[in-house]
Amino acid sequence: MPRTCRESGCGKTTLGKTILRLLKPTSGHIFFDTPPDVLIEIEKLLEKQSSKENKDKLREYLSQFDTTTFKGERLRSLRRRMQIVYQDPRTSLNPRMFVKDIVGEPLIVHKLVKKVKLKRKFWKCLKWSASQRCI
Secondary structure, eight states, rough: OOOOOOOOTTSSHHHHHTTTTTSOOSSSSBBSOOOOOOOOHHHHHHHOOOSSHHHHHHHHHHHBBGGGGGOOOHHHHTTOOOOOOOOGHHHHHTTTSSSHHHHHHHHHHSSSSOOOOOOOHHHHHHHHHHSSSOO
């Protein structure tokens, strides 16, 4: 689980949004949950892209593992496994929204619950959350 703890204004939020693809990267590659041996192979192929065979193999790896190439359901599926946690999460919540909407929006976007069942799911989550003890 990567963490970025730096001084204010250094680009942490921009980096997080770019990794989540909320901002479009201008260059480079982003790899998430890629096997280490594949990353080593990609690095080698990036260094020596001379032959057509190398270029084809690199293109294949990038389409499979470089998240900057992901679109649609594949990108949405990836985002389900990622999140940005701000230092003070209270400042990242919209005070004009109800808690049920803040909690419910990602459940609907990621198709984890149907809108008609959202209210029941929300109350179930809230009751579970209230039952947990904070240490």
